[in-house]
Amino acid sequence: MTPNRTPRWFGSPANFDAATARSNEIDEQLKKERVTIRGTRFIALFGAPGAGRSTFLRQAKLHGSGYNTQEREELGISIQTTVISAIRLILEGASIPDDPTVQLALSSFLEATEPGSDTTNSSVQDQSLLAYRIQELLAVRLIKEVIEASPQYQADSSLQYTMGPIPRIMTSRYTPTDIDILRGKFPPAPPIVEIPFKPPGAWNESPLQTTLVSVRRDNGLQRKWLTLVGEVEAIIFLVDLSRYDQTEYLSETEEELNCIRAAMREFESICNVPLMRFASAIVVFNKFDLFTEQLTRVPFTECFPEYTGPNEPAAAVEYCTDRFQALYCVFGVRQRNIRTWCTNCLDVDQTGVTLQEIMRSIVRLRLHVVWEV
Missing domain, CATH: 1.10.400 (GI Alpha 1, domain 2-like)
Incomplete structure (x- = not known):
C-alpha cells in the first residue's frame, strides 16, 4: 500500500505566488498578442514608379494618426x-x-x-x-x-x-x-512602410487593426513580404492617369510600353499571385486633374486606337475601368468586381474623402464575408 504523500513545494509560498502570477501574466500577454496578430488585416499598396504611392501613404497618415x-x-x-x-x-x-x-x-x-x-x-x-x-x-x-x-x-x-x-x-x-x-521631397523611404489605416466614423473603434503596407519593387521584396503575412485582405493599385500619352522601359522584357498598358500588365501579374486569391481589388486613378487637362491637348484615341468613346475624362476612365476589370482574375477564375476611384493625391480634402470611401467598402466587404461564414 502506497502511503499518502503530501506534495512538496520548492521555495517559499511567497516566491511561488509571485512566479504563478508572472506566469499567468505572460500567458495573458501571449493570448492578447495572438488575438492582435489574428485581428490584424493587411492592405497592400501597389503602383508603378511615379504613380504617387509615397504621397498616398502620407495622406493615409495625415487622415489617420497624423504627424506629431x-x-x-x-x-x-x-x-x-x-x-x-x-x-x-x-x-x-x-x-x-x-x-x-x-x-x-x-x-x-x-x-x-x-x-x-x-x-x-x-x-x-x-x-x-x-x-x-x-x-x-x-x-x-x-x-x-x-x-x-x-x-x-x-x-x-x-x-x-x-x-x-x-x-x-x-x-x-x-x-x-x-x-x-x-x-515636399524627402529621402527614399524604407523598403517596407506600414501605416495604420483607420475605419471612418462609427467603425473607428473596431478591434480589428488594419495596416496599409507599401513594399518597394526591387529584388522580389514584394513577394517575400507576401509570404510572411499570408493572405492580404485587399490591394490598392495606383495608376497615374496623366501618363496615358507616355511610355516606359520595361527591363524584364526590354521593351517600351505605354504607361497605362504597363500598369495593366503589372496589375494582372499581382492578381495572379496565389496569396491574392481572396483579396478585394481597389484601383485608384491618380492625377485626375492633370489627366483632364491633358486630354484637351492629346486625344485619348492617339494612345488607345481601339477606344471608340468620346474624348472626355469620364468616358476614358470608364474604358480603363473595364480593361482593369477584365484583368482581375486569378488563374482564369473571375473574381468580384473591382472598385475604382478618381482622385488627386495632392488634394487633402479630396483624398480624405477617397480614403474614407475605400475604408467603408473594405469594412462592408469584411462584414459580408463574416456573415457568409
Missing part, C-alpha cells in the same frame, strides 16, 4: 536641406553671368551653405542668417532665371513648389503644413 510635433519638425528640416542641396547643385553646374552683384550674391550663398560652415548650425541666429542669404540670392533676377531654366528644376515639381514659399520655409521656426508634407 516632432515628426513635423524633422520633416521641416528635411525640406529645408533638400531645397538648399538642389539650389547648390543647380548653381554649381550652371553658367552664371559675370556680373559683380550676381557673383557676390552667389558667393555669399555658397559660403553660407557650405557643409560644416557656421551658418549650418542649429542656432536660431545662424538659421536666420542662412534664410536671409537664400532670400537675397533668389532676389537676383538672373540667378532666379538660371535656376528656373535648369532641367532639374523643370523636372522636379516639389522643387517648383518649395521655391515659391521660400521666405516661409527658410526660417528657423519653420513647421511644415499638410500641403508642404505632401509636396
Whole structure:
C-alpha cells in the first residue's frame, strides 16, 4: 500500500505566488498578442514608379494618426536641406553671368551653405542668417532665371513648389503644413512602410487593426513580404492617369510600353499571385486633374486606337475601368468586381474623402464575408 504523500513545494509560498502570477501574466500577454496578430488585416499598396504611392501613404497618415510635433519638425528640416542641396547643385553646374552683384550674391550663398560652415548650425541666429542669404540670392533676377531654366528644376515639381514659399520655409521656426508634407521631397523611404489605416466614423473603434503596407519593387521584396503575412485582405493599385500619352522601359522584357498598358500588365501579374486569391481589388486613378487637362491637348484615341468613346475624362476612365476589370482574375477564375476611384493625391480634402470611401467598402466587404461564414 502506497502511503499518502503530501506534495512538496520548492521555495517559499511567497516566491511561488509571485512566479504563478508572472506566469499567468505572460500567458495573458501571449493570448492578447495572438488575438492582435489574428485581428490584424493587411492592405497592400501597389503602383508603378511615379504613380504617387509615397504621397498616398502620407495622406493615409495625415487622415489617420497624423504627424506629431516632432515628426513635423524633422520633416521641416528635411525640406529645408533638400531645397538648399538642389539650389547648390543647380548653381554649381550652371553658367552664371559675370556680373559683380550676381557673383557676390552667389558667393555669399555658397559660403553660407557650405557643409560644416557656421551658418549650418542649429542656432536660431545662424538659421536666420542662412534664410536671409537664400532670400537675397533668389532676389537676383538672373540667378532666379538660371535656376528656373535648369532641367532639374523643370523636372522636379516639389522643387517648383518649395521655391515659391521660400521666405516661409527658410526660417528657423519653420513647421511644415499638410500641403508642404505632401509636396515636399524627402529621402527614399524604407523598403517596407506600414501605416495604420483607420475605419471612418462609427467603425473607428473596431478591434480589428488594419495596416496599409507599401513594399518597394526591387529584388522580389514584394513577394517575400507576401509570404510572411499570408493572405492580404485587399490591394490598392495606383495608376497615374496623366501618363496615358507616355511610355516606359520595361527591363524584364526590354521593351517600351505605354504607361497605362504597363500598369495593366503589372496589375494582372499581382492578381495572379496565389496569396491574392481572396483579396478585394481597389484601383485608384491618380492625377485626375492633370489627366483632364491633358486630354484637351492629346486625344485619348492617339494612345488607345481601339477606344471608340468620346474624348472626355469620364468616358476614358470608364474604358480603363473595364480593361482593369477584365484583368482581375486569378488563374482564369473571375473574381468580384473591382472598385475604382478618381482622385488627386495632392488634394487633402479630396483624398480624405477617397480614403474614407475605400475604408467603408473594405469594412462592408469584411462584414459580408463574416456573415457568409
